[in-house]
Amino acid sequence: MTAHPLPTDAPAALGVDASGVHAFLDALDDAPDIEPHSLMILRHGRQAAAGWWAPYTPERPHLLYSLSKSFTATAAALAEAEGLIDFDAPVISYFPEFEADITDPRSRAMLVRHVASMASGHETETVDAAYATDPAEPVRGFLLQPPDRDPGTVFAYNQPCTYTLAAIVQRETGRSLTDWLRPRLLDPLGIGEAPWQRDRTGRELGFSGLHATTDAIARLGLLYAGDGMWDGKRLLPEGWVARASRPHLPTAGAMGETGRQDWDLGYGFQFWMSRHGFRGDGAYGQFCLVLPEHDAVIATTAATEQMQQYLDLVWRHLVPAFRPGPLTGRGAEDRALGERLARLALPPAVGGPVPPEQAREDRPTTRFTPYGGVCADQPTLTAAEVTADAGGRWTLSLVEDGHRLDLPLGGEGWAVSEQPCPTAVSGGWTDDGTFAADVVFLETPHRLRVTCALTDRTFTAHWRTRPLYRAPLHRLCAPRGSASAGGRPERPQERP
Numbered sequence: 001m002t003a004h005p006l007p008t009d010a011p012a013a014l015g016v017d018a019s020g021v022h023a024f025l026d027a028l029d030d031a032p033d034i035e036p037h038s039l040m041i042l043r044h045g046r047q048a049a050a051g052w053w054a055p056y057t058p059e060r061p062h063l064l065y066s067l068s069k070s071f072t073a074t075a076a077a078l079a080e081a082e083g084l085i086d087f088d089a090p091v092i093s094y095f096p097e098f099e100a101d102i103t104d105p106r107s108r109a110m111l112v113r114h115v116a117s118m119a120s121g122h123e124t125e126t127v128d129a130a131y132a133t134d135p136a137e138p139v140r141g142f143l144l145q146p147p148d149r150d151p152g153t154v155f156a157y158n159q160p161c162t163y164t165l166a167a168i169v170q171r172e173t174g175r176s177l178t179d180w181l182r183p184r185l186l187d188p189l190g191i192g193e194a195p196w197q198r199d200r201t202g203r204e205l206g207f208s209g210l211h212a213t214t215d216a217i218a219r220l221g222l223l224y225a226g227d228g229m230w231d232g233k234r235l236l237p238e239g240w241v242a243r244a245s246r247p248h249l250p251t252a253g254a255m256g257e258t259g260r261q262d263w264d265l266g267y268g269f270q271f272w273m274s275r276h277g278f279r280g281d282g283a284y285g286q287f288c289l290v291l292p293e294h295d296a297v298i299a300t301t302a303a304t305e306q307m308q309q310y311l312d313l314v315w316r317h318l319v320p321a322f323r324p325g326p327l328t329g330r331g332a333e334d335r336a337l338g339e340r341l342a343r344l345a346l347p348p349a350v351g352g353p354v355p356p357e358q359a360r361e362d363r364p365t366t367r368f369t370p371y372g373g374v375c376a377d378q379p380t381l382t383a384a385e386v387t388a389d390a391g392g393r394w395t396l397s398l399v400e401d402g403h404r405l406d407l408p409l410g411g412e413g414w415a416v417s418e419q420p421c422p423t424a425v426s427g428g429w430t431d432d433g434t435f436a437a438d439v440v441f442l443e444t445p446h447r448l449r450v451t452c453a454l455t456d457r458t459f460t461a462h463w464r465t466r467p468l469y470r471a472p473l474h475r476l477c478a479p480r481g482s483a484s485a486g487g488r489p490e491r492p493q494e495r496p
Contacts, residue, residue, distance in 0.1 A: 006046070006218065006219070006222075007046045008047040009046045009047075009048065010048075010331070011048045011327075011337060012326060012327035012331070012333070012334050013327075014043040014044055015043060015322060015323040015324065015325055015326055016043055016049065016322060016323070016327075017320075017322075017323055017327060017330075018330060018334050018336070019333065020318055020321025021049055021317075021321060021337055022340070023317040023321075024313060024317035025340065027313045027316070027317060031309065031313070033305065033306045033309070034285070034302060034306055034310055035302060035303040035304060035346065035445075035447070035465075036053050036285075036300070036302050037052065037062065037300075037302050037303065038050075038051070038053070038058075038214040038299075038300060038301045038302075039051050039052075039214075039298070039299075039300050039341075040214050040215065040218045040297075040298070040299040040300075041296070041318065042296060042298075042299075043294070043295060043322065047218075049337060049338075049341060050214075051340075051341030052214070052344060053344045053345055053346045054344065054345040054346065054414065055345075055414040055416055056301070056346075056442065057442075058213065058215065060213065060422065060442055061211035061213055061216075061478045062213065062214065062286070062444070063210075063211050063282075063286075063443060063444040063445060063478075064208075064210045064212055064217070064286045064301075065282030065283040065286055066208055066280075066281060066282040066286075067280045067282035067286045067287070067288060068196070068206065068208050068210035069162050069207055069208075070271055070280030071177070071210055071220065072165060072169070072270060073116060073270030074185060074220070075169050075180055075185075076112075076165055076168070077240045078180070078181070078184050078185065078236070078237075079173055079180070080237070081236075081240075084169075084173055085112060085168055085169065085172050087112045087116065088113060089111065090108065090109065090110065090111055090112075091111065091114075091168070092107070092110070092143065094112075094171060095143070095171075098139075098143060101140065101143075101144065102140075102143045102144065104147070106147040106149075106150060107143045107145075107146060107147060109150070109151055111151065111152070112165065113269075114151040114161075115165050116165050116269045117155075117248040117249065117267060117268065117269055118155050118158055118162075119151060119153070119154065119249050120151055120158060120160075120161050121147025121148060121149045121150055121152070121153065121154060122154075122156050122158055123148040124148075124156055124158075125156065125157065125158050125159065126142060126145045126159075127158070127160055127163075129145050130142040130144075130145060135200065136201070137201065138163060138199070139164050139167050141160075142160035142161075142163070142164055143164075145160075152249075155248075155249040155250065155251050155267055160207075162207035163205060163207050165270075166205065166206020166207070167203055167206070169206075170203055170204070176196070176204050177204045177206065178195070178196050184235070186216075188230060188231075188233070188235055189223060189230060190219060191212065191213075191216040191219055194210060194216060195211045195478040195479045195480070196209055196210045196211070196479070197210075197469075197479055208282070208468070209469075211443055211478035214300070214301055217286070217287075217288045217300075217301075218288075218297055221289070221298075221299055223235060223236065224241050224244075224245070224278075225290050225291075225297050228241050243268070243269060244268045244270070245268050245273075245278040246268055247265065247266020247267060247273050248266070248267060248268060249266070251263060251264055251267050252264040261275065261308060262275060262279075262311050263308075274311070275311075276289075276291050276315060276319055277289060277291035277292055277293065278290055283468060284303050284305065284307075284465045285300060285301065285302030285303065285304045285310050286300070286302070286445070287302075287310070287311075291322075294319065294322040298314060298318060301445065302445065303445035303464060303465045305465065346440075348413050348438070349427035349428075349437060349438040349449075350436075351409075351426070351428025351429055351435070351436055351437065352430075353392055353393070353394060353411060364387050364389075365385050365386070366385065366386045366452075366454070366457070367383060367384075367385050368384045368386070368452045368453070368457050368458055368459040369457065369458055369459070370382070370383075370458065370459060370461075371456075371458040377462050377463050377466065378448070378463075380400050381399070381400045381461055381473070382400060383398075383399040384396065384397065384398055384399070384450060384459040384461075385397040386435050393410075393411075394408075394428065395407060395409065396409065396425060396427075396437050396450060398439075398450070398461075398473060400472050400473055401472060403420075403474050405423075407423060407425040407437070409425055409427065409428060414426050414440070416442070421443070421474050422441070422443055422477055423440060425439050426438055432454075433455050434451060434452065434453055435451070435454075436449070436450065436452070437449075437450050438450075441476040441477065442477075443476075443477040443478045444467065444476050445465055446463060446465055446467050447463070447464040448461055448463055448473075449461065449462045
């Protein structure tokens with residue numbers, strides 16, 4: 001929870017045209033491949049508009065995926081300011097125990113600023129090779145991958161670069177990233193606790209795994225929009241924002257595709273350049289958009305593989321809504337926008353509470369096994385059960401490696417459960433032989449569609465957006481305490 005709410009003002013008073021925000025919301029409604037979860041629009045340091053699509057809510061942390069990288073870079077900047085790390089020092093100098101093993105001259109020439117800017121000299125992603133080479137010490141595994149070219153000459157989006165930067169910060173400060181950031185950034189900004197996933201080494205990942213609220217994303221954006229100043233105090237070193245937000249190497253085509261527009265404009269220190277301003281972003285639509293030319297910040301969470309389409313809608317509708325000065329006579333429009341934002345919601349899955357006769361005969365529980373013998377989207381999921389209580393209310397239970405995830409349905413709309421992890425479920429009987437439910441894992445971008453067929457007592461389960469980490473369902477949430485939310489990443493490239 002934040003210490004103090006962000007200051008707010010009417011959109012018109014901040015020069016934000018409500019009609020542009022309406023047009024953006026309309027465009028999201030018309031985009032079937034984009035599932036929005038939250039939106040905050042800030043101008044001149046104040047909140048102009050904010051909304052969450054139920055069952056997502058303002059207070060819940062959300063998995064940020066690669067938007068975590070921008071927090072890691074900020075931690076590195078603070079460590080540099082305190083004389084603990086040097087961006088011009090060789091990476092290997094922070095890991096003297098690897099000196100005898102790392103013989104490739106390009107690996108030995110790699111500097112901290114190279115890993116901070118995805119310029120290690122590798123031409124492709126190396127995370128799988130790094131973890132396979134040394135699962136116990138991925139930094140060593142990474143440095144054992146000979147760069148294809150001299151460090152500093154080529155860009156490649158490469159998770160071990162950020163992981164290594166994070167490892168240096170954690171080693172030299174003697175603290176986890178969150179413990180290091182808490183008194184220097186998170187508490188002064190009013191963010192407070194922000195759980196971060198760890199890997200098997202016990203380190204926080206750095207390149208992904210941070211869980212934070214949309215408000216926290218907005219506050220980081222405001223700090224960068226204000227050149228590192230917050231409430232009249234300097235939190236970031238002078239000049240850091242300029243260093244982090246300028247392109248260090250060309251990125252056009254570096255992600256294996258051409259014509260990607262906002263990914264072709266350059267990369268700074270763990271920030272992307274954009275057609276407007278610069279941004280931190282994470283898989284499936286977690287964005288921190290900093291627009292200095294408009295003195296604006298846009299923070300979003302979502303579930304979409306169409307990230308360029310999402311940005312296109314922002315540029316098409318929200319950027320033109322930023323006007324040079326306050327707008328007069330817009331009270332009714334601003335109130336209408338506020339009312340619309342307050343009632344945003346994801347449509348629940350279709351389904352009724354009344355079961356067919358086949359299900360009545362099997363009360364209280366009908367058990368289903370994976371169709372085809374294995375659930376391809378979640379192979380550890382071994383059974384689904386549909387149970388009715390005496391009042392006719394239904395519970396979907398998912399069985400996975402001995403763990404049960406019980407998901408009570410609440411009739412129409414989303415039914416929210418907090419244990420063993422925060423979820424929302426909707427659905428029911430869709431016809432005489434089918435029970436279908438959507439399960440939203442509320443601290444992630446992910447939704448699982450479970451369909452049970454009475455005809456052969458089998459079920460299927462499909463992710464709308466597939467988690468990028470191998471983790472059991474009951475751990476698809478922010479890590480609690482020092483626990484990790486999972487092992488190493490399964491598909492960590494996070495290509496938008």
